[in-house]
Amino acid sequence: MTQQVLVIGGSGRIGRAIAADLLAHTDAALTLTGRRAQPGFKLQSRQRYLSLPLADEAAVEAAIAAHDLVIHCAGPFRDRNHHVLQTCIAQKIAYLDVADSPDHVRQALTYRGLAQTAGVTAVVSTGIFPGISGSLVRLGIEQFDQAESVHLSYLVAGSGGAGVTVMRTTFIELQTPFFSKINGEWQSISPYSQRQVLEFPRYGQGGVYWFNTVEALTLAETFPQVQTWVTKFGSVPDYYNHLTWLVAHRLPKAWLKSPTVIEFLSQVSYQMTRVTDRFSQTGIAMRVAIAGIQDGRPADYLCTFEHPDTARAAGHGTGSLAQLILSGQLQQPGVWPVEQALPTPLFQAMMAARSLSVQQRWKFSAPELKHSAQSENFPA
Structure with missing residues (x-):
C-alpha cells in the first residue's frame, strides 16, 4: 500500500518545499494541512489538502491516525505545545519537525523514553538550520x-x-x-x-x-x-x-x-x-x-x-530524513536531534542524491604540513 505522509503546516513555504522533496524522492501520498478552508496554491499529483486548525486537538489526532509519518512544520515553535509529538508517540507513528526554538526542543527531548518504549522514531529540528x-x-x-x-x-x-x-x-x-x-x-x-x-x-x-x-x-x-x-x-x-x-x-x-x-x-x-x-x-x-x-x-x-534558496534547502534536509524513515533505513526509537539520529554516511548519501555539495579544508600548524590543505566535494 502507498505510504501516507501528513505535513502539518504544509501550505507554508517550508511545508511545500518538504512536499516537493518527497514527491521527487519517494512514492508517498501527501496530505498538506493549513488553517484556510482551501489551499492558496496548486496541488500536485499525490497531494491533497486538509484544513486543520491545531487548536482542534481531536481533529489533529484523527488526522495523525490515518498516516504513516507526520512532519510538523507549523511554526513558530516557541508558541507551540507538544500535542502533535505526544499523539504520534501514543499512536506509534513516526514524527519529524522543523522546530527552531531551543525551549521547544529542550522539552521535546524529554519524551525520548516514552518514544523508545513505544518504538517510535522521532527526529526534531530537521530543516537546514537546525538540521x-x-x-x-x-x-x-x-x-x-x-x-x-x-x-x-x-x-x-x-x-x-x-x-x-x-x-x-x-x-x-x-x-x-x-x-x-x-x-x-x-x-x-x-x-x-x-x-x-x-x-x-x-x-x-x-x-x-x-x-x-x-x-x-x-x-x-x-x-x-x-x-x-x-x-x-x-x-x-x-x-x-x-x-x-x-x-x-x-x-x-x-x-x-x-x-x-x-x-x-x-x-x-x-x-x-x-x-x-x-x-x-x-x-x-x-x-x-x-x-x-x-x-x-x-x-x-x-x-x-x-x-540559492533557503526554503528549498530546508525541504531537502527534512525530506532526506522522511525518505530514510519511509524506506526503513532510519529506525531509531526515541526523540533525537538530527546529529544524533543520522549517521554521516547516510547524510552524505542523501546530499549526493540531491546534488548538494559540501566544501572541506584542513590547515595544520606543523610547518611540514602547512601545504597539506585539501578540498573535497560531495558527491565525490
Whole structure:
C-alpha cells in the first residue's frame, strides 16, 4: 500500500518545499494541512489538502491516525505545545519537525523514553538550520582525534524564501539572554551581540552575531568533549543586521515580549524583504570552523555549504530524513536531534542524491604540513 505522509503546516513555504522533496524522492501520498478552508496554491499529483486548525486537538489526532509519518512544520515553535509529538508517540507513528526554538526542543527531548518504549522514531529540528547544520558539525568532528572548539555561523539572504514565520522567530529569540558553553563553562550571552565579519561562500564577507540556536543546545549534548560552542547568525543585505541590532539593544525589553510588537516588526520586515529579495535573492551560506587535534597535531578545519534558496534547502534536509524513515533505513526509537539520529554516511548519501555539495579544508600548524590543505566535494 502507498505510504501516507501528513505535513502539518504544509501550505507554508517550508511545508511545500518538504512536499516537493518527497514527491521527487519517494512514492508517498501527501496530505498538506493549513488553517484556510482551501489551499492558496496548486496541488500536485499525490497531494491533497486538509484544513486543520491545531487548536482542534481531536481533529489533529484523527488526522495523525490515518498516516504513516507526520512532519510538523507549523511554526513558530516557541508558541507551540507538544500535542502533535505526544499523539504520534501514543499512536506509534513516526514524527519529524522543523522546530527552531531551543525551549521547544529542550522539552521535546524529554519524551525520548516514552518514544523508545513505544518504538517510535522521532527526529526534531530537521530543516537546514537546525538540521543540515548539525550533520555538517558531526561530519567535521568525526574526522578529529579531539575536537576542542566549534564555530557555526550562517548568513541568510532576505526572507530566505520562508515567508513571515522566519521573521517572527528572529524577533522572538531576541527577547532574552541565552547560554552557550565557552571554555568548558556555560555563560550567559546577549542575543545579537559581538559582531564578526567572516568569509562565506556565495556572499563573500558577511557580518554575523550571537544568536540563540537549537544547535548550541543539542550539539553540546551530543559532543560533550567539545569545550567551546559559538553559534552566530547574520543577514544579507548587511543593513538588516544593523536594524536587528537596534531592535535587540535599543528597543525597550518589555516591547519585545509583546506579541503585538513582534507581529508588527515581523510584518514590516517581511514587506521590506519582499522588495530586497529581488536583488539579494533568498539563499543561505553556512560555515563550520573546528579546532582540535588531528594525527597528534593542532589542526583547523573549515566546512562550508550554500544553496540559492533557503526554503528549498530546508525541504531537502527534512525530506532526506522522511525518505530514510519511509524506506526503513532510519529506525531509531526515541526523540533525537538530527546529529544524533543520522549517521554521516547516510547524510552524505542523501546530499549526493540531491546534488548538494559540501566544501572541506584542513590547515595544520606543523610547518611540514602547512601545504597539506585539501578540498573535497560531495558527491565525490
